[in-house]
Each structure stands twice: as structure tokens, then as C-alpha cells.
Amino acid sequence: MTKIIQPKKQRNIFSRPTAEEGVWSWITTVDHKRIGIMYGYAAFFFLLVGGLEALLLRIQLSQPDNNFLSAAEYNAMFTMHGTTMIFLAIMPISAAFFNYLLPLQIGARDVAFPRLNALSFWIFIAGGLFLYSTFLFGTAGAPEGGYLAEEVSRLASAPNGGWFGYQPNAGLKYSPGTAMDYWAIGLQILGIASLVSAFNFITTILNMRTKGMRLMRMPVFTWMTFAVSFLLAFSLPIIAIALFFVTFDRQFGTTFFLTEGGGDPVLWQHLFWLFGHPEVYILILPAFGIVSEVLPTFSRKPLFGYPAIVFAGFGIAFIGFGVWAHHMFASAISPVAQAGFGLSTMIIAVPTGVKIFNWLGTIWGGKLTLNTPMLFALGFIGMFVIGGLSGVTHSVVPADTQQTDTYYIVAHFHYVLFGGALFGIFSGLYFWFPKVWGKMYNETMGKIHFWLMIIGFNLTFGPMHWLGLQGQVRRTWVYAEETNLGFWNLIVTIGAFILAIATLIFMANWMYSRRKGEVAPFDPWDARTIEWSIPSPTPVWNFSKAPEVKSLDDFWHQKYGEDEDGRALKREGADELLAQLEDEGLNPKEEIHLPSPSYFPIIMAFGLPFIGYAVIYKSIPLALIGVILLLIGGFGWGTEPLEEEFESSEEEKPDMEKPQNYE
């Protein structure tokens, strides 16, 4: 009967952990579902922190000549807000979706390298804690004779050079103290986490697909994960090297980005945006994937133009590497380069437009169910189109040089990253809530959340367009009464607080529904992809036996055929099929072979922050601690027994005596 093979033997001095419940089981887990859930909670925590920082910024700007935050505190807050939201909130929430859904969507039992997966997660946690430890240990001094000289509050002891750390402002001369070192090394550590997960997901998608799951039968979310993983794998090395240079400049007296030693600050901008623009698509493509799952499900139609959506996703990813200099039109680049990058920026709107029209084609003539995930998906399309259009205006170089570093830019990227990425993420959180918890969320609260959010969102970021065009400068700490910017800034702040209330409602819904929500039916959405063909919450073994996929949207075609007009017609026995699937999913008939948990990912991951501190404080003992943790982790990792080695447990001695026959 059901049997999950657990490690019993040990090869060397190490055995594998066996806890199945409690804290240790989570710390040592390599289960992609648990790792996904932990990614989600950790990222949401950082989302709240980043949101809190944004509220502080908005209180400061709510009226002219305000004194709520000092200038130094304000600088620290906007830097940490940007860094947190991008690297600690949106990216890891996407990683949560990748982790949880990817193996389910391709019919696999886990990712290709479960322990590496745990390693990515713990490195992300280690990097996040390292970055935020700047509030405890960091110092942000003032440049000599600078106007910040008198301020020393803890709130101001965070990185303060902006999330893209422009040089030489973020260099030692203008940002003395250790805060910017925390930023550079923290991002370095977080980059390792994403890089490792990128290898893992690419390999998983290529090599772990179940029978019949050809590439062109994969769900769009899986495709977008694939594209994002390539973007991560090819853009993170660039920023890693650039951050090395920054750390060398700040710690070891080199001058890579400092003109006084022959270096070049514009090189930093190139390297940063060569990573930074693909990063934008790293943030938005997962939301594209989520929406491409939600819209067909609630329109009861197949996705319009599946191949076009897939290829457009890769088109965006590919062209995304060729548009970086549109962030630098105000910097020293030649007119030819400006024209070229302006052009490529316009071109990238084409595949994006293809996607928008495909989504519209999907809902066109469909039988729409306007529940919360669908509302968020529709909101996503609307808000993303606004953000996308204001983005195209940036490809016009003369206009862009006017808009650079104004609130117009702030409005633009919040429309794509909040109205786009985050709306998509909320849509996905509601959509897969029953899958993850086996309960239904509260629909009324969900709808209140959506409407408050879309009102608050537009109140917050809409007026920023005209504030920017009126000349309010990005990152401005105060503005004078005479500028007449006060009214709209107050509206923006009110909008920000509405967003905060909406988020609280979301959290209340989540916590309430997880405990007291109705039990979710087997297939709550009458969904299309195979992750819904297994019970909810997902059993620890995912699929009780490897599914065989016969077409795109395989689960749908198991349930529905077509009448002579090509309309969906429920097959006879579809309900019995569901009952049978639920029964089979809960009671596997064959031996289940799961990857074993491990202590070593977390040990290795927490070696990295020590090495970071060692670089900042030039401390040999700290470096030794870090290296020793890495070595213990690596040695233990390499020598702990692999799953294959305890294939036959003791009671199966007869089998052992027979010659092993591996097929």
C-alpha cells in the first residue's frame, strides 16, 4: 500500500533528518510545496515592511514643508522601499508561485534539484536578514560638509543611495559609513539565491515533464517561468560582477566607477541596467503567466492564440536585453545610441501588445465569472495597459529627458509593477488558494479587497503623472508651498492609506479563510490544467501516479468534448471521473519515492552573511565562521546518502538478493 520511502541507512557520519512535523520538518524540508509556502510568507512579510516604508514617505510628502522625516531618513526609506519591493517582495513571491506550481503543472513529483531549491530559499532569507541588519549595525555617515551631517537616527542608518545605487553618489566619498556596503553585499547574496533557483527551474522544465507533456502543451505559467529563469540566469551574473566592483571600490580602494582614478560612473549605469531592464521582465512575466491561466478558466474559453502568447513572452525576454539604455537617456550616451535604444523600446511594445490582444481575445464572447481572481486579472490588464502606454512615451528621447527623475517615472513604474505585477500576483493568490489550503477564501471580502485596491491604487499613482509633468522631482524630500503641489500630494497620500486598508482586509480574509473557510470542492473552478486534477490541498506526493498528458489544457479535455458547433460539451461521466481522480490522488497504489529532507542547505546559506560581514568589517574570524559553515554544508551535502541508496529498506531483503533490474 501507500509507502513513502524514508532514509534509514547512512553512508558516512551523516544521516538525513526524518522529522515530518514541527519546526524541524520545515527547516529541513526539500518539498517544493513547503518551500513555496515559506517563500510566499517571507515575501509577504517583506511586502508589508516595504509598504510601511512607503507610508512613511507619503506622510512626509502629504503637505508642503513637512518635517515628519529628516532628509537622511527620507533617503534611507526610499532606497529601502525600492530595494525591498523588488528584491525581497515581488521576486520571491513569484518564486513562491514557481515553486508551488511548476512541478504540479508539468506533472512532476518535485523540482530537479530539491536540495538546491531549499538552498535558494534559505539564501534568500539569509540575504534579506543581512540587508535589514543594516538598521541594527549599519552606519550612514555624511559626506564632508554635507547637509546630512547632524542626523544619526537608526532609521537613517540604512542604505541611502537609491535602489539603483548610482555612482559616484553611492561610492565611499558621498555615501560614507557601511550602509551602502550592506546594500551591495546584500544584493549579491540575494542574487546567488535567484541564480541557483534559475538553474533549478530551467532543468526542471526541460527534464521533469511527465509523459506526453510536450513543450507546446505546457501551461503558459510554466512557459513564463521558463522565460524568467533564462532572464535570471543571463542577467544576474552581470549585476554580480558590477556589485563586486562596487564592493572593491568601497572596501579596497579601487576606482572602477570613480573618475578620479580613471574609472567610469557611466559603466555602472550600463552594467546595472543591462541587468536592471531584464529584471523588469523578471518581475512582470510571472504575472503574465498567472493571468494567462486565470482568464481562460473564468471565461470558459481556451486561451486565445496560445503559441502567440508563448512566443511573445520569449520575444519580450529576448528584446528585453536590448533596451537597457532607455534608462540612461539623460546620461552621457551618443545620439546614435539614443535613437537605437529609443527604437528598440518601441519594438518591445509589439510582443507586449500581442499579449494584451490575446487576453482580450480570450475574454471576448466568453461566459465570464467575475469573482476575485478574475477581477484582479481584469484590473491587471487595465492598469498594465496604462503603465505600458506611459512606458512607450519614454522611448521618445526628447520627451524622456524631460520626464527623467520626475514623478511621471514613479507613476509609470508603479503602474506596471503594482498595477501589473502585484495585481497579477493577487489574482494568482486567490486563484490557487483552494489548491494550497483546501479551503475557499471569502468572496465578499475578496471583492472588497479588489475594489479598495483599484480605487486606492489609482488615487495613489494616477495623480503622480501630472505631479511629475508639473515638475515634482523624484526623491524630493520637501516641496515649498508656492509650488502648488500640495493638493495632489495629499490625495496621493490618502490613496496610499486606502491601499494599506485593502491589504489589511486581504490579510484578514487569508487568515480567516485558512482556518474557517468552507472546504474547497475537488475542482472548484472547473479548471483547465492538470494541477487541478489532484486533491486539494496537494498531497505530499503530488500525483499518486505519473499523469499522461494528451493535449494542451489536458484536464479540461478530460472533462469536456465539443458539440458540432465547436462549443464545449460536458462529457458523460465527467463527474464520476472527478470522484475517481480524487480517490486515486489520495490513495496511491504504488510506492512513493520522495526526495529526503536535509540539514545542509540552511547551514550553507547562513555561511554567506558571515562572509558579507567579514568583508565589511575586515574581520578574519567572521570570514572563518562563514567559510567553515560553507564547508560543513558542502561536505555534508556531498556525503549524505542520496535517495537512490535506500531504495530497498530492510524488510525487503528478498528483493535485495535478486539481481537488481533497473529499467
Next chain:
Amino acid sequence: MSDAHAYPHEPTGVETRKLGFWIFLSTEILFFGTLITTFLIFKGRDFPGIKLTDVYDIPFTSVSSFVLLMSSLTMVLAHNALETDDQEKTRVWLLATAMLGAVFLAGQIYEFTEFYHKGFELSTNIFSSTFYVLTGFHGLHVFIGVVLLLALWGIGQRQKGLSLNDGMNLEFIALYWHFVDIVWIVLFTVVYLI
């Protein structure tokens, strides 16, 4: 028993671990690519102070490059020996590869010390900074490779035998080692010869 193996995977036909390793190597190309690009950008610029051409010793570096290239040969010999299950020879060639790598590293340390004595330091100018970060990054890779080779050799000694099915097996380390060698061929050409 066969049921546990019935779960399908590897539709690409490439072993999963090897596929993952190739993707890892492809990102390594970008790490070195970014460094080499930076080096080339700064190479053409004016900078004060002492230059690499004032201090380097091409014959010396050529010899240590030759040593590193030979280690690729011994790596291949180790792999071949393991394929024919000649454990004794596998270990000998593994150790030889590690030793050749160590000789290369010793040469690099000697070279760096010489340069420092002649006044070509990390923060002398933008050229020296890029030089040390670039070649140092490669040296770090060689160092990690030597550690991996020695670890594999140690496992082989202890277990009286290696197999191509082990988790971190000889094949991956060989791939890594050849990659590091090829990078050095590029670096030697770009940094010293051009």
C-alpha cells in the same frame, strides 16, 4: 521496485544533473564575459602610473599556462581510466590534475607578489584593478576546482573506488575543469598577448 523508477523524467535525454551543470556553466560565461568586457573598455583608456607591460614576464606566464593546459589532459586521462574502471589510474590522474592546478595557482601567487614588489598594486590604476579582479576571479575558480579534485580523490581513496554514478561525480568536475582552462586561454590571450 521498478515502480519507483516508473516515474518518467529526462525527456531531453540528457541526464538531469548534467543538464543543470551545463546551465550553470553558461552563466559562468556571462560572469567572465562581463569582467573581460570591463577589462577591454578600460584597456584603451589613459591611466596614470605603471602598466602591466612594465612588469609582466610572458615566458613565465606561458609556462604556467602550459601547466594548466596539461592538467586538462590529465583530467581526460582520469576520466578515461574511470570509464574502463581502472581505479588505481583514475586516482593517480586525479591527483596529478589537482597538483598541476596547484602549480598554476602557486605561479599566480608568485606573479602577483612580484607585481606588488614592482609597484603594480590593486589600486595603482584602473588597469591594475581590472587585472587583479579578472585574473583573481579566475584563480578563485581554479582554487575551487583543486579543492573539488582533492575531495574526489579523497573519496576515491576512502571508498576504494569511484563511479560515474556518484552524486558529484568525476564527469562534472571534469566539465568544470575544462571550462576553467578554456577561460584561461581567452584570458591569457586578451590580458597578456594582445
